[in-house]
Amino acid sequence: MSKSVLELTPVQAVACCSPLTREPLSAETAERVMPLVKAIADPVRLRLLSLVASHADGEACVCDLNDAFDLSQPTISHHLKLLHEAGLLDREKRGVWVYYRVNRSALGDLAALLGGVTT
Amino acid sequence: MSKSVLELTPVQAVACCSPLTREPLSAETAERVMPLVKAIADPVRLRLLSLVASHADGEACVCDLNDAFDLSQPTISHHLKLLHEAGLLDREKRGVWVYYRVNRSALGDLAALLGGVTT
Numbered sequence: 001m002s003k004s005v006l007e008l009t010p011v012q013a014v015a016c017c018s019p020l021t022r023e024p025l026s027a028e029t030a031e032r033v034m035p036l037v038k039a040i041a042d043p044v045r046l047r048l049l050s051l052v053a054s055h056a057d058g059e060a061c062v063c064d065l066n067d068a069f070d071l072s073q074p075t076i077s078h079h080l081k082l083l084h085e086a087g088l089l090d091r092e093k094r095g096v097w098v099y100y101r102v103n104r105s106a107l108g109d110l111a112a113l114l115g116g117v118t119t
Numbered sequence: 120m121s122k123s124v125l126e127l128t129p130v131q132a133v134a135c136c137s138p139l140t141r142e143p144l145s146a147e148t149a150e151r152v153m154p155l156v157k158a159i160a161d162p163v164r165l166r167l168l169s170l171v172a173s174h175a176d177g178e179a180c181v182c183d184l185n186d187a188f189d190l191s192q193p194t195i196s197h198h199l200k201l202l203h204e205a206g207l208l209d210r211e212k213r214g215v216w217v218y219y220r221v222n223r224s225a226l227g228d229l230a231a232l233l234g235g236v237t238t
Contacts, residue, residue, distance in 0.1 A: 020165065021172035021221065024187070030162035030169075040233075041160035043149035046139065050149075053140035068143070102140065111233035114159075114226055 019113055036110050039086035044069065045079050049088060053102040061097035138232055155229050158205035163188065164198045168207060172221040180216040 040046050051068055052060045062077050069076060080100055083089040088107060089100045159165050170187055171179045181196050188195060199219055202208040207226060208219045 020169035021226070023173050025166050025169035027162065027166065030166045033165070034160070034162055037156070037160045037165065041153070041156045043146065043153055046152070046156065047144050047146065047149045050139035050144035054142050107233055111230045114230040114233065
């Protein structure tokens with residue numbers, strides 16, 4: 001594992017490396033991809049990711065997502081922020097709302113890391 | 120979501136459902152797949168999964184995995200047990216050792232759930 005991987009974002013680190021079943025994942029890479037995995041290791045966040053991705057035009061604001069959960073808007077906004085910080089959601093402020101969109105590259109990289117077994 | 124999904128194992132629940140980006144994941148399905156996601160949301164377990172998969176003949180016992188970690192054998196065995204309970208590792212006792220093997224269907228299903236964006 002070259003040292004430069006340690007300086008990459010989680011998304012880039014996943015993208016650079018072989019699927020985990022082909023060769024042993026290094027400790028550094030495992031730590032590096034953890035933010036992505038931990039971000040989806042929560043049922044609310046996994047559903048938010050799914051709701052944003054499948055929303056009209058592939059984007060949604062917290063105002064679109066409130067109704068699906070029995071949670072306060074600040075709580076949902078907090079989970080959206082965690083998904084954004086992990087690199088799984090991009091965001092853009094328009095007017096009074098922040099609109100979220102799935103970072104398809106990040107999610108695809110994570111799937112590819114796990115998906116080496118099926119090829 | 121049919122009620123029967125609630126009675127499936129985590130692996131079956133993932134396999135039955137559309138990738139999360141195509142349609143909103145239900146609360147029930149999100150809860151159902153959580154054991155799989157949480158099982159890999161730990162750097163030691165993600166590395167163990169990778170080490171077992173990439174080991175000779177695709178299987179390994181704790182005796183093969185000790186050297187890769189600065190952890191006690193009971194701790195590694197505990198992580199292997201959690202991966203087994205989540206459905207990601209199959210296991211078989213032969214002689215004094217338990218041999219683990221990646222459940223490729225489970226890992227593939229998890230990848231497919233995440234991978235809908237790339238197709």
